Amino acid sequence: MPVLSNNLRIGLPSKGRLSEISGELLLQAGLNFRRQNRGLFAKVSGLPIDLIFLRTDDIPTLVHEGAIDMGFTGSDLVEEANVDVSTRMRLGVGKCRLAICVPDDSDIRSARQLDGKRIATSFPNVTKAYLGQHNALAHMVALSGSVEVMIQLGVADAIVDLVETGSTLAANRLKILEEIGSYETVLIQNDRPRDPEMVERVVRRLEGVVIARDYSLLEYNIPAAKLVDAEKVTPGFNSPTIGTLEDDSLRSVRVMVRRKEVIDVMEKLERLGASAIFQTTISNCRL
Numbered sequence: 201m202p203v204l205s206n207n208l209r210i211g212l213p214s215k216g217r218l219s220e221i222s223g224e225l226l227l228q229a230g231l232n233f234r235r236q237n238r239g240l241f242a243k244v245s246g247l248p249i250d251l252i253f254l255r256t257d258d259i260p261t262l263v264h265e266g267a268i269d270m271g272f273t274g275s276d277l278v279e280e281a282n283v284d285v286s287t288r289m290r291l292g293v294g295k296c297r298l299a300i301c302v303p304d305d306s307d308i309r310s311a312r313q314l315d316g317k318r319i320a321t322s323f324p325n326v327t328k329a330y331l332g333q334h335n336a337l338a339h340m341v342a343l344s345g346s347v348e349v350m351i352q353l354g355v356a357d358a359i360v361d362l363v364e365t366g367s368t369l370a371a372n373r374l375k376i377l378e379e380i381g382s383y384e385t386v387l388i389q390n391d392r393p394r395d396p397e398m399v400e401r402v403v404r405r406l407e408g409v410v411i412a413r414d415y416s417l418l419e420y421n422i423p424a425a426k427l428v429d430a431e432k433v434t435p436g437f438n439s440p441t442i443g444t445l446e447d448d449s450l451r452s453v454r455v456m457v458r459r460k461e462v463i464d465v466m467e468k469l470e471r472l473g474a475s476a477i478f479q480t481t482i483s484n485c486r487l
């Protein structure tokens with residue numbers, strides 16, 4: 201049994217889809233650790249940080265209670281836990297929606313019509329609050345998984361569950377009635393962490409990786425006369441870096457571009473007369 205020190209404590213999902221997402225992110229940010237097979241505790245090498253492996257849905261409560269200082273979890277689970285913690289970072293991964301769903305052939309048309317009905321969900325608090333805003337009071341059948349089968353099992357008239365691709369809904373002949381909200385993986389923290397300075401260092405490190413994932417570095421040459429137009433296409437994070445070339449009629453540009461826009465931006469630059477356009481992957485950055 202490990203003895204917990206006064207090190208900063210970060211909670212990570214011990215299994216499930218967010219487990220790998222958060223572990224990878226820590227490693228990329230240089231927070232190196234080795235988790236023993238099914239171990240629930242690990243030390244970060246060279247830094248006063250302990251990692252605790254927990255259930256994803258317990259992390260908001262444990263951060264709020266101060267058992268851990270920070271944690272990775274879903275923003276849906278933070279809302280459901282209804283606790284006072286602050287979201288330090290949105291990680292841009294684990295994106296999903298929470299939706300009220302009914303059978304494909306249902307004649308229920310609105311949340312209001314769910315008044316008096318039975319709803320199966322792992323999100324009873326968020327569901328009740330949403331229905332309350334729509335003047336509907338429903339009976340919650342609280343479950344922890346396989347929610348999509350509950351209408352067929354006869355325990356519910358509608359369900360509220362997470363939807364990502366929609367394939368689980370389709371496989372169970374369900375359709376979305378209304379969306380309650382959109383969610384993603386987040387890093388949360390309480391307002392009295394054990395080591396506030398280390399919290400900021402961790403956040404800065406993780407930000408470097410999360411921002412880098414979203415951007416590429418683009419380099420290109422452009423006729424000096426077209427530089428102003430090119431800068432409009434690639435304004436950069438702060439502003440582009442401009443250099444001179446031996447050929448005085450040309451300028452060289454280095455600039456960060458959102459990764460999903462790179463192809464489009466390259467085509468626009470080419471039309472402006474840019475040449476030698478290179479995209480480079482950024483794995484980490486400090487801005």
Ligand SMILES: Nc1ncnc2c1ncn2[C@@H]1O[C@H](COP(=O)(O)OP(=O)(O)OP(=O)(O)O)[C@@H](O)[C@H]1O
Binds near residue numbers: 275276384
């Ligand atoms: N398609 C999805 N279905 C469910 N959750 C998703 C999906 N995509 C992202 N998430 C996020 O993952 C969280 C669930 O993470 P968890 O680590 O418990 O993984 P899991 O794979 O659902 O595990 P479990 O086997 O316990 O169901 C959700 O609360 C949500 O924030």
Ligand SMILES: O=P(O)(O)OC[C@H]1O[C@H](OP(=O)(O)OP(=O)(O)O)[C@H](O)[C@@H]1O
Binds near residue numbers: 366368
């Ligand atoms: O829209 P989709 O891409 O089909 O994803 C949504 C499904 O994935 C999750 O289930 P999970 O795999 O976590 O199983 P669980 O019900 O056991 O939690 C979620 O609860 C939905 O059932």
Ligand SMILES: [Mg+2]
Binds near residue numbers: 345
């Ligand atoms: Mg699940």
